[in-house]
Amino acid sequence: MRHTFPVISTHLAIEVHGAQVYNHKVFEEFQEEAKCSIGTCKSRGFTECDSLEVTTVRDANRDINYEVTYCPDTLKATCSCRMLERKGILCRHVIWIYSSNGVKIIPEQYVVQRWCKDARLSKMFDCNGEATEDVDIIDGKQIAMSVMWSEIHQTVGMLMGKMKNDVDNFSSLIIQFKEKLSPLGSPLNKQQQLEKIFGCSPSQEITILPPKKSKNKGSGKRMLSMKEKAVALARKPKRLSVTDMTG
Known part of the structure; x- marks a missing residue:
């Protein structure tokens, strides 16, 4: 299979190059994109910005316009369909741009080694x-x-x-x-981290108990208000006078 050459279905030189570098399974998908680039893609607008060329490509099969940005100096191309980013294969829109600009081989930066024959x-x-x-x-x-x-x-x-x-x-x-x-199956929790630092686990026997509660707000008796002091003083028996004692 590696030394056999698939049947070429278009006149595009870039399809021939794809047959030379791609394995058979990947080439079938690339060949389909190459065929669709001839029959379904047309230009619907063109703009230039510095060294970049932005072309609106109409895909008749999908009835959608895609924007392809192309740099003639570096052969770098990107398409809004994002097929290259998703699958690692040039889409029909980029192939159409390359063919229109006389590019006959797939740029090296877009040949994914995983899809190659070797x-x-x-x-x-x-x-x-x-x-x-x-x-x-x-x-x-x-x-x-x-x-x-x-x-x-x-x-x-x-x-x-x-x-x-x-x-x-x-x-x-x-x-x-x-x-x-991981031996623990999940990240260490706080206790496991402490055990790893100190090199031991906490003892199960409790030898130190918390201290008993003590009163820290005086003797515990409530202070009387002025009214309560006056009532208590009024209830207190009065001292007897000398007349009362001799009467």
Whole structure:
């Protein structure tokens, strides 16, 4: 399959280049976009800003206008349909712009290594993230780890053209999987952090008890108001005079 050449369905040189670099499955999707670029795409407006050309491309199949920004100096192109960012394949609108400007090959920055015929021949990485040239690896786990590192590096490379939200989602998935591999299964709570710092767990036997409550607001008797003092004084028996004592 790697050495066979698919049937070309258009006159576009960029389709021939896609057949040379892409694997068969990806090329089928790219070829469909190339065919649609001929029959369904037309210009509906053109503006220039500095070194950039902005073209409004009408997609007859979808009945939608898309804006394609193209830089002739660097061959950089972006389309409002965002297919390149989502799938890593040029959309029909960008292919139409390239064909109109005589571009015959897919720019190198838009060839995703993962979709190429020689993707399996790309550099592999060991468990430390370092490139390895050793192909005589016998251990099955080591091979699986190397393949995993290669997949991670290729995926991170694909995220270069993605939106920040896609990068955050991928990072969140990595963190979730990391938590699953953690011995505790989740981030350390406050008690677990203290145990890790002091190197021991709290004792289950309680030997120190809290002190008994004590009164700290005087003797505990309430002070009498002036009225209460006057009533108490009136009720107090009066002292007897000398006349009362001799009468």
